[in-house]
């Protein structure tokens with residue numbers, strides 16, 4: 001589904017990702033861990049097509065298409081969803097109209113029938129109940145004044161509504177209380193099937209209580225220095241990252 005080959009990315013002429021390789025197949029869950037500043041968020045920003053992240057070498061194929069030729073909204077239409085480490089506030093636009101617009105934008109791109117207001121409200125309320133989100137968050141401006149945990153749940157709500165193929169979650173589990181972590185990962189598990197894939201960026205071993213990843217990768221100084229299975233998470237917890245710095 002996603003193939004990243006020899007990817008080099010710079011931000012403001014500073015080289016961040018270096019010869020990064022990653023392959024993700026349908027239905028797989030990949031966890032990416034790594035020290036602060038190793039380039040994890042740079043990878044998610046690059047995949048989403050954010051400005052200022054310049055690909056200086058390498059390629060990214062998504063469903064065999066050259067992702068680098070696609071605009072951010074086209075990438076979303078193709079099925080890429082990124083929950084950013086720091087979800088953005090959008091003052092003046094209600095969460096409901098933002099979500100409804102986003103749902104229909106991807107449906108239009110995918111040549112699917114648009115969702116009318118009635119069906120949208122039914123679905124969004126069902127998903128909000130699963131995420132234990134109060135209804136008033138729908139009427140407020142996107143993320144404005146939301147608590148940290150509410151913003152992260154709102155990200156998962158967006159993911160559930162947009163039904164992406166590749167879900168990239170950048171530290172969605174940071175700053176959540178124990179109940180919220182369970183709710184967020186339950187939301188993720190609801191979407192987890194044989195087709196959809198996940199890239200989960202996290203600093204926490206506790207993720208293994210909720211998610212069973214196929215692969216775990218360690219990103220260090222801009223490239224993947226080690227890949228393995230869940231036993232790698234336990235090794236990292238015991239030994240830290242020093243033994244991998246080479």
Ligand SMILES: Nc1ncnc2c1ncn2[C@@H]1O[C@H](COP(=O)(O)OP(=O)(O)OP(=O)(O)O)[C@@H](O)[C@H]1O
Nearest residue numbers: 011012016034035036037038039040041042043052
């Ligand atoms: N817009 C920017 N301008 C300057 N430097 C940047 C920018 N974005 C990222 N960087 C730098 O790139 C490096 C990698 O940052 P990135 O946010 O990708 O790391 P990370 O692995 O996600 O870290 P953390 O675990 O702390 O979230 C850091 O040294 C960071 O300062």
